[in-house]
Amino acid sequence: MPLSPLRLRLLVISLLTVSFLGALDHTVVSTSLATIAGELGALNLMSWVVVGYTLASTVLLPVLGKLGDVLGARRIFLGSLVMFLAASLACGFAQDMAWLIAARVLQGMSSAGLQLMSQTIIARVTTQRERPRYMAIIGAAFPIAILVGPVLGGAITDNWGWAWVFWINIPVGAAALGLALVAVPHLEPGPMPRHFDVAGAAVFTTALVALVLAVTWAAERSAGPATAALAVSVLGFVAFYFIERRTPEPIVPFHFFTNRTIAAGTALSAIIGVGLFSITAYMPTYIQMAYQTTATVSGLVPIATVFGMLISNLLTGWLATRTGRYRIFPILGTSLGAAGLSVMAMLPAGLPLWVPMIVMGVVGMGTGAFMSLIVAVVQGAAPASQTGAITATVNLVRQVGSTVATAVIGGVIGFGVPALLPAGLDASTLTPQLVHGAAPDVQATVAQIYGAVFTPVFIALAATYAVGIVAAVLLPHGRLSDEPVPAPQKTSETLSA
Numbered sequence: 001m002p003l004s005p006l007r008l009r010l011l012v013i014s015l016l017t018v019s020f021l022g023a024l025d026h027t028v029v030s031t032s033l034a035t036i037a038g039e040l041g042a043l044n045l046m047s048w049v050v051v052g053y054t055l056a057s058t059v060l061l062p063v064l065g066k067l068g069d070v071l072g073a074r075r076i077f078l079g080s081l082v083m084f085l086a087a088s089l090a091c092g093f094a095q096d097m098a099w100l101i102a103a104r105v106l107q108g109m110s111s112a113g114l115q116l117m118s119q120t121i122i123a124r125v126t127t128q129r130e131r132p133r134y135m136a137i138i139g140a141a142f143p144i145a146i147l148v149g150p151v152l153g154g155a156i157t158d159n160w161g162w163a164w165v166f167w168i169n170i171p172v173g174a175a176a177l178g179l180a181l182v183a184v185p186h187l188e189p190g191p192m193p194r195h196f197d198v199a200g201a202a203v204f205t206t207a208l209v210a211l212v213l214a215v216t217w218a219a220e221r222s223a224g225p226a227t228a229a230l231a232v233s234v235l236g237f238v239a240f241y242f243i244e245r246r247t248p249e250p251i252v253p254f255h256f257f258t259n260r261t262i263a264a265g266t267a268l269s270a271i272i273g274v275g276l277f278s279i280t281a282y283m284p285t286y287i288q289m290a291y292q293t294t295a296t297v298s299g300l301v302p303i304a305t306v307f308g309m310l311i312s313n314l315l316t317g318w319l320a321t322r323t324g325r326y327r328i329f330p331i332l333g334t335s336l337g338a339a340g341l342s343v344m345a346m347l348p349a350g351l352p353l354w355v356p357m358i359v360m361g362v363v364g365m366g367t368g369a370f371m372s373l374i375v376a377v378v379q380g381a382a383p384a385s386q387t388g389a390i391t392a393t394v395n396l397v398r399q400v401g402s403t404v405a406t407a408v409i410g411g412v413i414g415f416g417v418p419a420l421l422p423a424g425l426d427a428s429t430l431t432p433q434l435v436h437g438a439a440p441d442v443q444a445t446v447a448q449i450y451g452a453v454f455t456p457v458f459i460a461l462a463a464t465y466a467v468g469i470v471a472a473v474l475l476p477h478g479r480l481s482d483e484p485v486p487a488p489q490k491t492s493e494t495l496s497a
Contacts, residue, residue, distance in 0.1 A: 136317025
């Protein structure tokens with residue numbers, strides 16, 4: 001559905017604003033968690049403020065993707081935005097941790113709708129050739145939120161109180177809602193299904209919740225509950241696969257994976273979650289221990305990573321739209337990621353901090369080269385009537401990959417560091433401040449231990465990107481089409497080979 005240039009600009013501004021709000025609400029809370037837990041008196045539940053949000057935003061992706069195809073992306077988008085504003089208001093008024101966690105779950109659910117429908121709407125109003133540029137603009141919301149979220153959250157908490165971390169969404173979101181009512185077009189929904197896949201949605205939700213609980217409990221070394229949850233998850237995903245193969249209207253269209261573009265593109269999306277998003281949470285700790293820096297200075301390495309991601313994301317989106325070519329960018333991107341992480345595995349401790357900053361900046365640039373582009377490419381290979389479902393699937397594998405890999409890396413660190421520490425050092429009380437104040441030989445020992453533990457992690461992540469090179473090479477040759485997007489009832493939209 002072609003739009004006038006002015007309306008398209010207004011639409012992009014609206015979608016970028018709400019995408020930024022959804023991404024920011026995940027990062028801005030991190031620096032206010034300790035204050036929130038202290039005032040609400042539930043330190044043991046603090047992690048669920050983040051886990052509840054992430055879990056809700058993940059499990060609803062395939063359901064919302066299917067609803068967007070059936071009811072129309074505009075309805076789901078506007079409904080998600082209204083729900084997000086209401087949940088933000090409720091978060092700020094929370095009187096206890098249970099209230100806050102429940103409100104955060106609603107925020108996560110609505111954030112999934114905002115993220116997913118933003119990408120779906122862009123896919124429906126642009127040609128394949130135009131799409132990478134606009135998808136890159138909207139995709140920039142995530143790295144920008146990573147850069148400014150923690151600092152903004154700390155400033156708001158210190159000066160206005162933690163409730164305003166959530167309430168700040170209200171005026172910005174209300175303005176975006178007013179703009180969206182004007183700018184978001186009425187898109188023709190797909191054909192109404194004979195029945196909605198309720199069984200598939202219920203089984204998938206149960207299996208994914210069990211998986212998140214399993215990896216969370218495993219990181220906490222609760223072997224019994226983790227094993228039970230993992231068993232439930234495995235059985236659930238097996239059952240989900242057979243349900244989706246039999247139902248006429250699946251929420252995850254497995255049959256699309258016979259398409260080489262969709263299969264390779266989905267694998268590349270998963271590699272982003274596993275290969276980079278998973279390590280960012282642990283990078284500051286590694287830098288503080290292995291390079292003997294303060295907490296503030298250690299944040300420079302993730303900032304360099306995200307900045308590289310942001311620049312290459314925008315650049316490759318522009319180049320893909322300008323030239324129509326797309327295959328070269330994921331090939332170069334995965335190669336840079338594999339090379340950068342391999343170098344990280346070989347860096348000796350004690351080098352100047354600018355060295356890992358440059359190396360991880362290269363990894364970020366490699367990832368950004370196909371982070372948003374691959375979503376646009378996969379959308380172009382699916383029928384218009386399934387745009388929401390396939391967009392949800394691409395995002396889903398990325399988030400699940402990140403969640404699982406993050407927990408696995410946490411487990412490796414949690415077991416590896418205590419096992420290598422010499423007598424007299426207790427892993428449970430080992431802080432960067434304690435290490436920095438210790439004797440030089442202790443500092444050197446701890447730096448070597450963290451280097452030894454993180455080296456296989458970096459090697460494994462480099463291998464993940466190497467698999468991504470194979471997936472990128474398997475993408476078919478071709479150029480993005482300038483043809484208008486067909487109506488959703490038609491199923492002829494594919495990438496021109």
